[in-house]
Amino acid sequence: MRIAEMIVAAFLIAIGAVVMWDSVRIGAGWASDGPRSGYFPFYVSLLLILSSLVVFVQAAIGNDRRVFVERRQFGPVLSVFIPTTIFVLVIPWIGIYFATALFIAYFMWWIGGYRDWTILPVAVGVPLATFCVFEIWFLVPLPKGPIETMLGY
């Protein structure tokens, strides 16, 4: 926990520094027509840096020996996070509906431990229902790929 706490605080300080730099670049002071664009973000970044510094120092002095995440817990988290990343990555290529079907099938196979035909109706049904709700009823277009184009959408 102590290390994680310090890393996050350091990261926030870095963000604060970037924001502050950009605010100064566009002008954090006072122009003839009032406060300039960087005026407000400058103080925001200042407070961010100061409060993160306190958190950093508190964590550094403190002795919090709890583990941030155990390996046994982190495995499942990654086995969800990595496929989700891939899912987002392929959406522009194959469209959201086909990606959804693959994603759900993977989840049921890998995490749910399904080995039978229940995967198929769920993996096809969910994107189909999504299609009806968004494209047909509410007329909200979602990203589509070659398969939808082939079917005439």
Add this chain to the structure above:
Amino acid sequence: MDEISSLIGGFATVLQPYNLVLMVVGIVLGVIIGVLPGLGGANGVAILLPLTFSMSPTSAIIMLSCIYWGALFGGAITSILFNIPGEPWSVATTFDGYPMAQKGQAAEALTAAFTSSFVGALFAVVLITFLAPLVAQFALRFGPPELFSVMFLAFCSFVGLGRGSPFKTVASMMIGFWLAAIGLDSITGRLRLTFGSYELMRGVDFLVVVIGLFGIGEILLTIEEGLTFKGKNARINPRIVLETWKELPKYWATSLRSAIIGCWLGITPAGATPASFMSYGIAKRMSKDGDAFGTGRIEGVVAPETAAHAAGTSALLPMLTLGIPGSPTAAVLLGGLLIWGLQPGPMLFVEQKEFVWGLIASMYLGNIVGLIVVLAAVPWFAAILRIPFSIIASVILVLCAIGAYTVHNAILDVWFVLLFGVVGYIFKKLDYPLAPMVLAIVLGDRAESSFRQAMLMSQGDLSIFWANGLVASISGLAVVLLFWPLLSRLRLWLTEKRFFVRRRVQEDVAPTDGRTEAGSGKSRAK
């Protein structure tokens, strides 16, 4: 009685068949959202918000606010039957609700929970009906300095009333302001913090942040805890409902106290979660047999549920009158107002009478409909949790992606959702509160512009926030709240006796054994 006639006009709006259907759809969706872990009021509303872009604002707010009421009801179902709080505000309900279910009194516990939710909400709606027009009228006199000082007060109360480290609260809040500042500066027209990226010009939408923080982050946490659902069955029959209703009036004092606590914490943006804990703790201390709390006392269900609903509902009062939401979900609804083209603030009560009173009328009706729906359909809602988690989780993740995409039709927003999912996961584990960040993103632009206008008025002199009695008292209260953690620590130092009292309250609120292990993750500062 202007309010009464306006309210009747509101009911006329709500009772149109189209709006009634939306109301029922909203409630049912809301209860489902409330039951599912990983989908909560805030991100549920955020995901569904793009669907309402084409509706009239009144219909849209009726549906979305009903989702909110439904989610408030739904959280209790899983707390009592499965010992898994579906929402952070129902953690305190597990303390006595689950033991009651174990003793075979699940139906009584559910009836008590739903009924007290209803009572709490009703109390808050009546408060809104009569107080909101007065507050709005008063707020019409506000200029930029007053407006900024009210927002300052809202943010300071997070620092003062929050349970975690005040520095983390400030850091989280500043991240929100930073995200709000990205993109076009609406006053000077300059680009800020975009670093040359065209995609960043439109800024980071708060909906995307909410879906990531509360949706993906929550799923990752749930998976880490490796939840398995083992629950009690419940079927509510009318006889038990009537018997429980006969018993409930005995606890009128607990209900009233909890409703008042809830309204107070809902109006100041502390939200429903602290309200439910505080109400439970106080009910335990005031009760004659407080030691029996935690073993399945009906009072232990009444207190947190009444307070949570009162807080969740009254959170809309400052949103409607001042444009300052009292909870993350109210913040999302406020963002909806902006998207539908309404200007939140006191002028709503003058210019958008139909909208405001339609919403208030729908709160009355929505809670009645909600009570009937949950009482009648508990077994079905509970059955949702018997769907394997691998299916629920993947569907929720897909919904998060769709919700993010539909905000601006941009794939970059889906990446942001993923990013904020990681942020939400890490921040929750490290006890950074998320509500201040959401509030800061939603209010960021308006807080900044009122601050800058105030600075223009005074030529950069901060004393404008002390210039007259009104603004000085708001700012003063804000500063007191800001330093409240320091002040209370000082007070504890001075009087050792109080130190022990406080210790006892903290122990009362904390779960006494390992029963709520599954819930502890969800209770972490949401």
